Amino acid sequence: GQQVMQIPQYQHVQEGEDFTTYCNSSTTLSNIQWYKQRPGGHPVFLIQLVKSGEVKKQKRLTFQFGEAKKNSSLHITATQTTDVGTYFCAGPRTGTYKYIFGTGTRLKVLA
Amino acid sequence: GAVVSQHPSRVICKSGTSVKIECRSLDFQATTMFWYRQFPKQSLMLMATSNEGSKATYEQGVEKDKFLINHASLTLSTLTVTSAHPEDSSFYICSARAMAGELRETQYFGPGTRLLVL
Numbered sequence: 001g002q003q004v005m006q007i008p009q010y011q012h013v014q015e016g017e018d019f020t021t022y023c024n025s026s027t028t029l030s031n032i033q034w035y036k037q038r039p040g041g042h043p044v045f046l047i048q049l050v051k052s053g054e055v056k057k058q059k060r061l062t063f064q065f066g067e068a069k070k071n072s073s074l075h076i077t078a079t080q081t082t083d084v085g086t087y088f089c090a091g092p093r094t095g096t097y098k099y100i101f102g103t104g105t106r107l108k109v110l111a
Numbered sequence: 112g113a114v115v116s117q118h119p120s121r122v123i124c125k126s127g128t129s130v131k132i133e134c135r136s137l138d139f140q141a142t143t144m145f146w147y148r149q150f151p152k153q154s155l156m157l158m159a160t161s162n163e164g165s166k167a168t169y170e171q172g173v174e175k176d177k178f179l180i181n182h183a184s185l186t187l188s189t190l191t192v193t194s195a196h197p198e199d200s201s202f203y204i205c206s207a208r209a210m211a212g213e214l215r216e217t218q219y220f221g222p223g224t225r226l227l228v229l
Contacts, residue, residue, distance in 0.1 A: 033217075033218075035220075041222075041223075042204055042220045042221065042222050042223045043155065043204070043220050044220070045217055045218065045219070045220075048217065088154065088155070097143070097208065098145070098157060098160055099145075099157070099218060100157070101147075101154045101155045101156075101157075102154065103154050104153075104154050106152075
């Protein structure tokens with residue numbers, strides 16, 4: 001079946017360092033969404049990318065959708081302790097609006 | 112806008128009892144709501160899709176007779192875990208998809224319900 005994988009599974013960084021998580025889908029996606037889940041919390045929508053090669057920025061966060069629309073990345077510049085959490089990508093199952101979540105990347109930021 | 116609530120936030124029950132979880136979209140109408148389950152340190156797994164006024168569709172491997180879903184209105188979906196067992200202990204999260212407008216393509220998640228079955 002359709003799978004969405006993320007690497008790395010875990011990442012520990014010193015505050016101020018950059019962080020990147022990569023998302024890879026087994027199938028071409030019509031769009032991709034990114035979510036952040038704080039420890040003990042629920043997923044919060046960050047952004048949606050639709051176009052091939054699209055790049056969007058939100059302050060220190062940069063999101064990219066691959067040319068083949070099968071992969072995506074989230075890059076955080078100069079991490080802060082508030083960036084701690086698990087970042088999930090999610091893509092719709094082919095032909096539906098049901099989203100399949102990636103395996104997630106758990107980020108810890110050391111002060 | 113786009114707030115989704117869930118009730119209860121936590122529940123502890125004895126094995127064999129049934130538990131009902133409510134998911135409400137507070138400031139928008141949702142024809143479709145989704146129910147996910149998340150085990151510790153794992154990703155969200157879609158359990159079922161709840162459609163207002165029709166039967167829910169379940170993902171492969173999810174027992175429809177065990178996880179009863181009702182979507183009686185455009186703002187309310189309920190998930191009932193029947194005859195709960197310890198292996199049903201998990202974090203259950205609903206999300207709602209707006210009917211139209213600029214919110215349409217986005218899922219809005221509820222705060223989740225932590226179920227512990229003793």
